[in-house]
Amino acid sequence: MKADNQSVSEQTHQLIEFLDKNEAILKEIDEGVIVFDLDGRAAIANPSAARLLERSVREIMGCEIVALAGEEVKVDGHEQILNLRRGDKTLLVNLVPICDAWGQRICTVAVFHNLLQEAELDRARDDFVSLASHELRTPLSAVLGYIDMLKEDVYGPLTSRQRRAVERAAANTEQLVSLINNLLDQAQMQAGGLTLNYVPFSPVKLVDGVQTVMTLAARRKGLNLTTSIADDVPAILLGDFQRLRQIVANLLDNAVKFTDSGTVHVGIYKPDVHHWAVEVSDTGCGIPPEARRDIFAPFRQADDPMKRKYRGAGLGLSIVRQLVDRMEGEIKLESEVGLGSTFTVVLPLALGGVEGVSSGDGGESICSQESSL
Amino acid sequence: MSDLLALVVEDHVDSAIIFSEAVKRAGFDVETIRDGAVALERLAAVEPDIVILDLNLPHVSGMDILRQIRSDPRLANTRVVVVTAHDEMVNSIQDQADLVLIKPVAFSQIRKLAADIGALIQ
Numbered sequence: 301m302k303a304d305n306q307s308v309s310e311q312t313h314q315l316i317e318f319l320d321k322n323e324a325i326l327k328e329i330d331e332g333v334i335v336f337d338l339d340g341r342a343a344i345a346n347p348s349a350a351r352l353l354e355r356s357v358r359e360i361m362g363c364e365i366v367a368l369a370g371e372e373v374k375v376d377g378h379e380q381i382l383n384l385r386r387g388d389k390t391l392l393v394n395l396v397p398i399c400d401a402w403g404q405r406i407c408t409v410a411v412f413h414n415l416l417q418e419a420e421l422d423r424a425r426d427d428f429v430s431l432a433s434h435e436l437r438t439p440l441s442a443v444l445g446y447i448d449m450l451k452e453d454v455y456g457p458l459t460s461r462q463r464r465a466v467e468r469a470a471a472n473t474e475q476l477v478s479l480i481n482n483l484l485d486q487a488q489m490q491a492g493g494l495t496l497n498y499v500p501f502s503p504v505k506l507v508d509g510v511q512t513v514m515t516l517a518a519r520r521k522g523l524n525l526t527t528s529i530a531d532d533v534p535a536i537l538l539g540d541f542q543r544l545r546q547i548v549a550n551l552l553d554n555a556v557k558f559t560d561s562g563t564v565h566v567g568i569y570k571p572d573v574h575h576w577a578v579e580v581s582d583t584g585c586g587i588p589p590e591a592r593r594d595i596f597a598p599f600r601q602a603d604d605p606m607k608r609k610y611r612g613a614g615l616g617l618s619i620v621r622q623l624v625d626r627m628e629g630e631i632k633l634e635s636e637v638g639l640g641s642t643f644t645v646v647l648p649l650a651l652g653g654v655e656g657v658s659s660g661d662g663g664e665s666i667c668s669q670e671s672s673l
Numbered sequence: 674m675s676d677l678l679a680l681v682v683e684d685h686v687d688s689a690i691i692f693s694e695a696v697k698r699a700g701f702d703v704e705t706i707r708d709g710a711v712a713l714e715r716l717a718a719v720e721p722d723i724v725i726l727d728l729n730l731p732h733v734s735g736m737d738i739l740r741q742i743r744s745d746p747r748l749a750n751t752r753v754v755v756v757t758a759h760d761e762m763v764n765s766i767q768d769q770a771d772l773v774l775i776k777p778v779a780f781s782q783i784r785k786l787a788a789d790i791g792a793l794i795q
Contacts, residue, residue, distance in 0.1 A: 430759065430761055433758060433759070433760065433761075434729075434758040434759055437775070437777055438685055438776060439687075440777040441688060441691075441758070441776035441777035441778055441779075442685070442691065444777045444778070444779045444780075445687065445688065445692075445777075445778075445779055445780045446691065448691075448779040448780035449691065449780045451781075452698075452780065452781060452784075454694060454698070454780075484760075488760075488761070497764050499764045499767070499768065500768065501767055501768065502767075505767060505771075505773070508772055509772055509773055509774060512772065512774060512782050512785070512786050513774060513775070513778065515782060515785065516779050516781055516782055540764065541763055541764050541767045542760055542761065542763040542764045545760075545775075546760075666752060666772060666786070666789055666790050666793060667786065667789055
């Protein structure tokens with residue numbers, strides 16, 4: 301059953317009256333809001349709309365959208381999205397019909413967003429994350445370095461009590477490093493909107509970089525950290541090196557964290573002609589089947605008892621999943637409780653001409669392949 | 674007494690101390706430089722086996738120093754390990770550097786890396 305026109309215009313009138321009386325609702329919001337009645341004329345406008353359109357509220361009232369947008373736009377029963385230039389501003393306009401319970405349109409609401417302002421905010425957020433990243437990592441690096449030097453007797457031999465204290469400081473600092481790395485990665489992804497930047501890179505350097513950084517934590521736990529790159533992997537691959545480094549570092553960090561004895565291995569190989577893969581395997585505690593579904597969700601770890609034993613924000617694998625999805629890759633998990641886990645990230649090879657540059661010098665490894673000690 | 678030479682180019686005082694000590698313990702003679710322009714001057718005079726390079730430096734950036742090293746045939750055998758807190762710079766330098774490490778980086782990581790490079794050279 302349809303409402304007749306009389307009751308529709310009554311409803312429109314009621315809505316406009318309600319908004320008029322309760323002007324505080326619209327007054328404070330940053331988006332510009334204009335309500336157009338059934339004749340297509342502005343009946344309500346908030347101060348943000350006036351500011352964005354560079355007119356007074358009084359000037360806007362009664363105008364049709366065409367007069368305001370300066371383009372051939374008609375308010376009709378459809379939702380519309382428009383881009384509007386206003387001086388140095390770019391406005392995004394959402395036109396949304398508001399309907400009554402019978403689906404009859406009673407008015408149209410136009411919401412104006414200032415795109416330039418949002419871009420500026422994004423840039424400011426990027427700059428802040430970059431600054432915070434630098435300001436956190438630099439002193440943390442010094443702390444880690446000095447603790448490590450004490451541990452290595454650079455400042456003379458330690459008594460056993462001193463050594464225990466330094467070991468504690470080292471273990472806590474490493475936790476902090478892992479946490480800060482994850483939080484910064486997450487913040488960076490949110491700020492940068494996850495734009496990928498593909499560059500030619502050497503898989504050898506990818507493995508060397510993360511291996512060098514993770515060797516310390518692995519050695520502290522008495523673990524073997526081994527690496528391999530299959531012969532048929534091109535010397536130069538195409539990918540976002542920085543993000544790939546994050547993926548491998550996070551998987552490796554995770555593997556070392558959940559492994560108490562044995563080996564952690566990083567391998568790069570070609571599962572088929574169209575893909576390359578990086579796998580990180582460990583001889584750790586394994587992940588029970590019921591926990592596998594949630595393991596890539598943020599702030600999760602496999603289960604509660606483990607949570608107490610292994611610290612961390614539970615962000616690492618969620619970051620990996622987000623990055624791999626963005627790269628149109630796939631992440632697989634094989635695991636057996638008590639025996640260990642293997643995470644495999646499979647990524648597309650091609651994206652043009654990779655094989656063509658594969659003859660180039662990818663660089664030889666400057667890390668020794670075994671790094672237990 | 675050692676024939677191996679390392680330049681540590683880093684303006685952050687503590688990082689410079691830590692990295693210099695690490696390469697020294699890996700068997701290198703070490704020169705520590707805290708200014709980009711001074712680093713370029715030294716690089717015109719010596720042929721280091723390894724350069725531990727920060728990116729954020731006064732007067733001349735680590736990026737420019739890296740470019741200079743790579744364009745100088747005299748320094749063709751110089752290994753450059755970039756150590757930076759700016760991981761957003763990684764993509765633009767990874768092809769020119771032998772290795773890129775993101776801070777925090779520990780003393781023993783640099784020492785082991787330098788020892789590996791030393792072994793590779795000799």
